[in-house]
Amino acid sequence: MKKRRVLSLVSAAVMLTGIVAGCKSKEDDKIIIGGLAPLTGNVAQYGQAVDNAVKMAIEEINEKGGILGKKIDYRSVDEKGDPTEAVNAYYSLVEEGIVALIGDVTSKPSKSVAQKAAEDNMPMITPSGSEESITKVGKNVFRTCFIDPYQGKLMADYAFKKLNAKSAAILFDTGDPYSTGIADAFDAAAKELGMTVTNKEGYASGSTDFKTQLTKIQGSKPDVLLLPVYYNDVALIAVQAKQIGITAKLLGGDGWAGVQNQLDEKNMDVLANSYFCNQYDPTSSDPDMQNFLKKYKERYKTDPIMFAVLGYDTAYILTAAIERAGSTDPDKIIEELKKTDYDGLTGKTVFNENRNPVRLAYITTFEGKKEKVLESYSVD
Template identity: 50%
Template sequence: MNKIKNAIMIGATVLFTACGGGEKTVETETIKIGGLAPLTGSLAIYGVTTTNGANLAVDEINKNGGILGKKVEYITLDTKGDSTEAVMAYNKLIDKGASAIIGEITSKPSLAVAEIAAQDNIPMITPTGTQVDITEAGPSIFRVCFTNPYQGKVLAILAKERLNAKTAAIMINNSSDYSDGIAKAFIEQADISGIKIIAKEGYADGDKDFRAQLTKIAAEQPDVLLVPEYYEQASLIATQAREVGVKAIFIGSDGWDGIAKTLDSTSYNAIENSYFTNHFSMQDTSSKIQNFLKSYRDTYKEDPSAFSALGYDAIYMVKKAVENAGTTDKDAIVNALKNIEYDGITGYLTFDEHNNPVKAVTILKITNGEYVFDSKLK
């Protein structure tokens, strides 16, 4: 947590009337970007790693002359992953003069903030909020990550084209829009691709025992088992699935990033040869990604997550938009973002008509607890 740097406010924009008449603008000494993230609470692991990536980008930008010749202040406020806290934090950041907002991290608080930011026409980029209706809040709302339906569709394409699956089963978190959105899109694409869904079981957020549902799935002997879930519960489902005799290949969503960390190395066999969607691969040999990895490891003494890379890209996207606009005027930034072409750590992207990124999805395969690059699908 001590890696997170909350910037100190410097300067302010002041309008005054000169003696000779007319208004003059005293430019701010810095360009302020606001950050919204859960830095404490159960979701802090996601907020901290995203913020670390964003701070790394800010440090690099400032070392290289800033944006439009000005230093960048990245002011991050803790939302605790709560929608009400996120809205309060958003209002504080706007009061502090933020020209753009990075965040929120998870989908529900992202949507809560997006609805207000859209009314204010404040440029907002969620690095990691995958719920599809976030960007539907208004034209000033963007995202770096792909949406839940998009990765659900890609997972079905993976099952058919890469794994030759004819049948599939699904474990759905009935308490999660994230899980449900991915599962629905998977089912739609599976039907198009000719994959038969032979079992679908549900559970609630916080459940720890999935053996009853998994025993039913084991009896159906599916080729693949989709688990659209975050890695804490996904690791429990995977290990229990093997215990009750599920032989299927596991396929998971981007929430699986980090699943190996939850398991002892003696349990890696439970997730061996599983596949999941992600936003980049640390095995990518491009100099851009390898430089990012080195810089992140040097700074934080650990590997970056996909959330780190998305936070990093979000900052650089704001930089490019402001530079293309030539100003920190919010309307100009929004217009620049709409027309952006950005090649970052998580891929080359443009935005579609709903401000969702058009880009390839990285597929990773788990081998001996390592995430090995498999392919890119679109």
């Protein structure tokens, strides 16, 4: 407890100096864009990916002359995945004179910041905050990633129409809104399509043993089993599902991306019969995609994850909107963001009336250790 208090005092002090410094450094020859991302802490890998990719994109744009004839100054702040820190960081960025905000990265801080940004009418676009309600807080809030319920609906539709599934089971993390969001939407959509949902089993966040739930699921022999969770859990569940003897096709959302790296060679076969919807196609021969993958890897010595791809597209979508707006007036930027029709790494993106992207998802499966995109798919 005490440690935390000291930490918050220190961070408050750091922020205060940031504000003071910020007031001095307002410059007219630059356009300042703010960024919020967890660069340290539990979800640091997502934040770093977004931040790295946004920096890369902004640099590219600056090399081509920037926007509105000025260079972009991208300033990102580490919010450690914490909503309170994120809001404080947002205020300090506002003090520094940002014209728009890229972030936050995960859902909870994104929502807290969105509420403040809505009060300020600050153009904000989150690359990866997927909880449905984030963009609902204000007309200034956009997002680049799919909302959670959309993925559930999409996978139910795909299972029914393409995999000819008649029955489905769900195993989800009850403590994670991402997981419950997809699970609930899948459940509703599957029933609407006429499928039977045999089991909807939950587990507590952080569990490692899923055999009981899987044994129950195996008893009802569903055609498909939806695992709307992140790759670490997917790896554990898929291995245990095979141990229990489940032969159902496994389905998942974008949280699956990278799951093959969480499995040992000997366990790789557990993914042989599984399908998940990804937001981009890393195997695409598109030169832009190949160029991005290569450049990112060279620069950051690691392969980009989905969050990086979303961050990269987000930077381009936002800067293009500012350029089209012809000024840094927030209303004009928001108006132009709404009109976005951008063909990027994730595909062609337009925004719907809730400022969520309308875009194709890539149904992905595995061939050995490699992801293989089967087709692009969408549902309305």
